[in-house]
Amino acid sequence: xxxxxxxxxxxxxxxxxxxxxxxxxxxxxxxxxxxxxxxxxxxxxxxxxxxxxxxxxxxxxxxxxxxxxxxxxxxxxxxxxxxxxxxxxxxxxxxxxxxxxxxxxxxxxxxxxxxxxxxxxxxxxxxxxxxxxxxxxxxxxxxxxxxxxxxxxxxxxxxxxxxxxxxxxxxxxxxxxxxxx
Amino acid sequence: xxxxxxxxxxxxxxxxxxxxxxxxxxxxxxxxxxxxxxxxxxxxxxxxxxxxxxxxxxxxxxxxxxxxxxxxxxxxxxxxxxxxxxxxxxxxxxxxxxxxxxxxxxxxxxxxxxxxxxxxxxxxxxxxxxxxxxxxxxxxxxxxxxxxxxxxxxxxxxxxxxxxxxxxxxxxxxxxxxxxx
DNA sequence: ATATCGAATTTTAGCTTCGAACTCTTCGGC
DNA sequence: GCCGAAGAGTTCGAAGCTAAAATTCGATAT
Numbered sequence: 001x002x003x004x005x006x007x008x009x010x011x012x013x014x015x016x017x018x019x020x021x022x023x024x025x026x027x028x029x030x031x032x033x034x035x036x037x038x039x040x041x042x043x044x045x046x047x048x049x050x051x052x053x054x055x056x057x058x059x060x061x062x063x064x065x066x067x068x069x070x071x072x073x074x075x076x077x078x079x080x081x082x083x084x085x086x087x088x089x090x091x092x093x094x095x096x097x098x099x100x101x102x103x104x105x106x107x108x109x110x111x112x113x114x115x116x117x118x119x120x121x122x123x124x125x126x127x128x129x130x131x132x133x134x135x136x137x138x139x140x141x142x143x144x145x146x147x148x149x150x151x152x153x154x155x156x157x158x159x160x161x162x163x164x165x166x167x168x169x170x171x172x173x174x175x176x177x178x179x180x181x
Numbered sequence: 182x183x184x185x186x187x188x189x190x191x192x193x194x195x196x197x198x199x200x201x202x203x204x205x206x207x208x209x210x211x212x213x214x215x216x217x218x219x220x221x222x223x224x225x226x227x228x229x230x231x232x233x234x235x236x237x238x239x240x241x242x243x244x245x246x247x248x249x250x251x252x253x254x255x256x257x258x259x260x261x262x263x264x265x266x267x268x269x270x271x272x273x274x275x276x277x278x279x280x281x282x283x284x285x286x287x288x289x290x291x292x293x294x295x296x297x298x299x300x301x302x303x304x305x306x307x308x309x310x311x312x313x314x315x316x317x318x319x320x321x322x323x324x325x326x327x328x329x330x331x332x333x334x335x336x337x338x339x340x341x342x343x344x345x346x347x348x349x350x351x352x353x354x355x356x357x358x359x360x361x362x
Numbered sequence: 363a364t365a366t367c368g369a370a371t372t373t374t375a376g377c378t379t380c381g382a383a384c385t386c387t388t389c390g391g392c
Numbered sequence: 393g394c395c396g397a398a399g400a401g402t403t404c405g406a407a408g409c410t411a412a413a414a415t416t417c418g419a420t421a422t
Contacts (some may be wrong), residue, residue: 227388257373259370259371259372260369260370260371270371270372271371271372271373273371273372273376274372274373275372292372294370296369296370296371297369297370297371298370299373
């Protein structure tokens with residue numbers, strides 16, 4: 001007898017199990033929360049494949065993306081990066097170190113305030129961002145392929161509302177709130 | 182002049198910026214994908230506060246949760262944990278080591294196949310799971326407080342569909358597909 | 363029986379992140 | 393102007409994850 005290939009239990013089934021043990025939980029809340037964290041992990045795995053092809057780590061990619069998303073002169077303070085990415089300042093320092101060594105960003109002291117530092121993106125960094133974006137967009141499109149445009153819109157809206165709630169409630173995540181022009 | 186406290190740009194605004202630089206992207210897809218990863222990071226920060234209060238790391242918590250969600254005799258193979266949590270087998274080994282030292286799980290060789298190992302949860306582990314769940318559920322409920330029951334249901338369904346798509350497409354994430362009774 | 367291939371887990375080395383301590387600058391009162 | 397307090401980054405040591413090699417057992421073919 002071949003070892004029976006058993007189907008992974010669905011998320012609903014798994015949640016149903018532990019709801020029996022702790023009845024105060026809201027099934028819908030649990031479903032959303034669990035799906036969110038599992039989705040993110042899977043997405044990370046998928047992204048890292050494409051990032052590896054571009055010689056970039058996920059963390060470095062996040063910094064480049066934040067800089068491009070900042071628009072304008074493509075400059076941010078480390079503190080702002082720390083806030084937006086939800087990481088400690090120390091982690092940002094190290095990421096910048098690596099991106100600097102790869103020639104993808106610049107780091108200089110702020111002329112107006114010598115405690116501050118300004119991180120900018122280089123032309124090579126901008127190109128690298130575009131390169132990864134091209135690879136990633138295929139995966140992203142595939143991830144959402146089962147949802148029609150209306151559903152995509154609804155999902156985006158609902159997630160954005162959750163995000164607003166958490167980000168407003170967590171100004172202390174990194175400590176600072178300031179923002180570069 | 183007080184340093185102007187500038188509002189963080191909304192997700193929509195940030196995405197609009199880089200859509201101008203790479204026009205082939207679908208705005209709705211980008212919105213969903215970015216919101217997902219940012220939400221997960223914020224949730225992690227919030228969870229780790231509660232977990233710290235219970236002397237548990239996020240990784241250890243995930244293992245306990247997976248065991249409880251497995252139901253039945255509360256046993257899983259490391260390979261199954263590796264798949265479900267989306268981690269390398271090595272990471273599972275380390276997590277089990279720590280949980281074992283804390284007396285929260287058991288690890289024994291599978292009598293039916295001595296290459297395999299069976300990980301189980303102890304009574305203390307089960308209690309620890311419940312303790313953290315109580316702390317976490319408050320945060321989870323707060324996260325979703327802006328959504329009415331209907332919206333929660335919709336969100337859960339949409340996320341579940343995405344999750345199915347990724348998990349089906351990623352049987353190679355950890356390599357194995359088997360499942361313990 | 364025996365050799366070989368493959369699967370499940372552990373081990374090892376290197377990298378990334380975090381928390382805490384430290385440095386340097388700026389800001390506020392006096 | 394001077395001094396203490398707070399803010400912004402960096403440095404240092406500890407913890408956790410990964411990739412790759414190693415180990416151990418099982419299945420298949422000879």
